[in-house]
Amino acid sequence: MQKCPSCGYETDTQVMRCPECGSFYSKIIELIEQEAEDEARYRLKSRLRRVFQADNKKQAVKLEFERLSAGLTLKAKLALWVIFVFVFALIVTVV
Known part of the structure; x- marks a missing residue:
């Protein structure tokens, strides 16, 4: 009922x-x-607000990075790493 x-x-x-x-x-x-x-908890704006409001910003960034990477699969982590390396290689060749 x-x-x-x-x-x-x-x-x-x-x-x-x-x-x-x-x-x-x-x-x-x-x-x-x-x-x-x-x-609201997982939005980028909320993550940035938690970092900016923290007393120890370095520790807050590390914690948010760990939270973000914990939710990613190995395939997604590899894809992000390849993108990062590609962008870094482009920047190095231009400079």
Whole structure:
């Protein structure tokens, strides 16, 4: 039995919205809030803000780099390394 948090309507079916008032049930609201929180945590702007607000910026950069690299596969790490080497080689040949 689901009970609507807004109007109190009870239903036996597993629906996301209340058939009476149209508001979302609490589980859907929790999932939406969790998704928004995760998105804010992993955005570049949030990462940079954490680094700039840290007292020890060197340690903060290291921590963010470790968090970023922990989420990458070996194939992605290799691709980033190849790109870095290619760009470095281009810069060295121009200078």
